Amino acid sequence: MRSGGHCLENFTASSEVKEIIDLSQMSDVYFDESRKAFSVGPGAIVAPTQNTLFKGWGVMIPSAGCSEVGLGGHILGGGYNFYSRMHGIAVDHLYAVEVVVVGADGTPRTVVATREANDPNRGLWWAHTGGGGGNFGVVTRYWLRTPGVVSTDPGTLLPRAGNQRVRTVQWSWESLSQQSFTTLIRNYCQWFERNSAPGAKETQIWATFSGSHRSAGTIGLMAGVEDTVEGGEALLDRLFADVTSGAGVKVASDTRHELPWLDRDNWYWGPPGRQKDKTSDLRKSYTDEQIATIYRYLNDDSISNPGAQVNLAALGGKINTIRPDATAYVHRDSVLRVYFTPGVWRTQSEDAAHVAWVRKLYRDVYSTTGGVPVPNDINAGAYINYPDVDLADPAWNTSDTPWHTLYYGANYARLQQVKKAYDPRDVFRHALSIRPA
Numbered sequence: 092m093r094s095g096g097h098c099l100e101n102f103t104a105s106s107e108v109k110e111i112i113d114l115s116q117m118s119d120v121y122f123d124e125s126r127k128a129f130s131v132g133p134g135a136i137v138a139p140t141q142n143t144l145f146k147g148w149g150v151m152i153p154s155a156g157c158s159e160v161g162l163g164g165h166i167l168g169g170g171y172n173f174y175s176r177m178h179g180i181a182v183d184h185l186y187a188v189e190v191v192v193v194g195a196d197g198t199p200r201t202v203v204a205t206r207e208a209n210d211p212n213r214g215l216w217w218a219h220t221g222g223g224g225g226n227f228g229v230v231t232r233y234w235l236r237t238p239g240v241v242s243t244d245p246g247t248l249l250p251r252a253g254n255q256r257v258r259t260v261q262w263s264w265e266s267l268s269q270q271s272f273t274t275l276i277r278n279y280c281q282w283f284e285r286n287s288a289p290g291a292k293e294t295q296i297w298a299t300f301s302g303s304h305r306s307a308g309t310i311g312l313m314a315g316v317e318d319t320v321e322g323g324e325a326l327l328d329r330l331f332a333d334v335t336s337g338a339g340v341k342v343a344s345d346t347r348h349e350l351p352w353l354d355r356d357n358w359y360w361g362p363p364g365r366q367k368d369k370t371s372d373l374r375k376s377y378t379d380e381q382i383a384t385i386y387r388y389l390n391d392d393s394i395s396n397p398g399a400q401v402n403l404a405a406l407g408g409k410i411n412t413i414r415p416d417a418t419a420y421v422h423r424d425s426v427l428r429v430y431f432t433p434g435v436w437r438t439q440s441e442d443a444a445h446v447a448w449v450r451k452l453y454r455d456v457y458s459t460t461g462g463v464p465v466p467n468d469i470n471a472g473a474y475i476n477y478p479d480v481d482l483a484d485p486a487w488n489t490s491d492t493p494w495h496t497l498y499y500g501a502n503y504a505r506l507q508q509v510k511k512a513y514d515p516r517d518v519f520r521h522a523l524s525i526r527p528a
């Protein structure tokens with residue numbers, strides 16, 4: 092199945108795939124009176140969907156930062172964006188899902204599975220709250236509505252969309268020593284370690300730290316807060332003051348601006364190209380040794396791609412108010428999501444250098460846990476919407492922890508049971524698909 096085509100592995104593009112079910116034309120978005128929920132087709136793309144929801148009802152889904160991601164695959168994996176600290180992730184608002192499944196005799200049937208406690212198909216709904224794409228059947232529709240809101244006004248049934256105050260500070264690589272780099276990253280991580288508890292006023296701040304490769308010239312921190320938050324500007328300033336404290340770095344640029352909601356959500360990632368990215372979640376700050384490894388790779392000239400970076404996006408807050416087994420999305424105690432990317436490149440001849448850089452970087456950052464983020468005091472595993480087949484490859488995962496524990500933790504066994512019940516023939520499969528129990 093392919094909806095928005097943004098899969099970060101070649102699950103729908105590998106030469107083993109013989110047929111594609113293309114859902115991209117099923118992209119309608121409307122308020123469904125009968126279910127009192129917003130109905131979204133799998134082919135709906137983030138930016139036009141947010142436009143429709145905002146212009147129609149003033150609401151939004153806390154889903155992908157990239158405007159071009161398809162909701163078909165995105166919601167299935169959990170779906171987060173900057174506003175998730177305030178509003179949770181996309182599946183926290185998933186009321187129901189319509190799926191075409193294939194029975195043991197090969198006959199397809201359509202099932203609507205809801206979060207209602209008495210729904211006999213509730214297990215299938217649960218599996219769609221973070222179980223990942225391409226596992227159980229073909230999603231042909233989602234319905235979204237925030238749990239616990241009782242109202243006839245659609246404008247209250249999803250989070251309200253708001254204009255943002257944004258501040259971006261950049262530091263030049265020329266002015267950075269390893270010590271100042273370490274202090275910045277450590278301060279940033281520790282800030283979110285301290286300020287991500289559900290309900291804390293600091294969870295109204297979203298932030299993303301771009302630890303860009305030296306060839307980009309600068310590294311930077313962008314953070315924001317909704318313009319209706321009382322004292323929001325002061326909260327933002329405190330974040331920047333705390334992050335730079337003791338770093339002794341010279342600011343290359345410092346900008347503040349107001350960002351209307353629609354401008355914010357229409358962010359475009361950049362031109363498409365070849366990619367190999369990795370991710371991991373953090374419960375606590377990296378150690379200084381890990382930051383030293385990141386510093387070394389960002390200064391490594393075996394690649395020269397300004398898009399290469401280690402990006403740290405803030406999580407926590409509302410996301411962590413939900414029990415890890417209440418949805419298939421298990422990462423309910425992370426405070427940061429780290430994204431390792433060599434950037435995007437154009438030609439196959441550049442593959443080897445880019446892929447080697449990101450593989451070795453990741454392996455070395457997690458050298459004490461077998462090259463992967465084995466859940467422990469610091470690590471919380473990986474996010475299935477950023478699938479990475481290396482986690483299932485013994486050459487790159489030398490820990491005793493299987494790939495599915497990294498992605499799903501203790502929820503994997505239940506996902507396998509749902510798989511057995513709804514896809515007993517394992518019709519829907521790829522390199523990291525749920526194996527039937």
Ligand SMILES: Cc1cc2nc3c(=O)[nH]c(=O)nc-3n(C[C@H](O)[C@H](O)[C@H](O)COP(=O)(O)OP(=O)(O)OC[C@H]3O[C@@H](n4cnc5c(N)ncnc54)[C@H](O)[C@@H]3O)c2cc1C
Nearest residue numbers: 094095096097098155156157161163164165171224225230
């Ligand atoms: C540039 C970029 C930015 C991103 N930003 C974010 C972000 O900010 N936050 C975040 O959470 N994620 C982000 N992602 C990850 C994104 O959420 C996933 O790649 C997601 O799976 C994309 O969904 P899609 O429909 O576009 O992809 P597709 O390639 O169409 O599908 C992805 C997977 O889902 C399966 N699938 C697709 N449609 C269906 C369906 N209808 N029924 C069943 N299975 C289906 C596919 O078979 C495949 O396995 C980003 C990805 C990219 C490339």
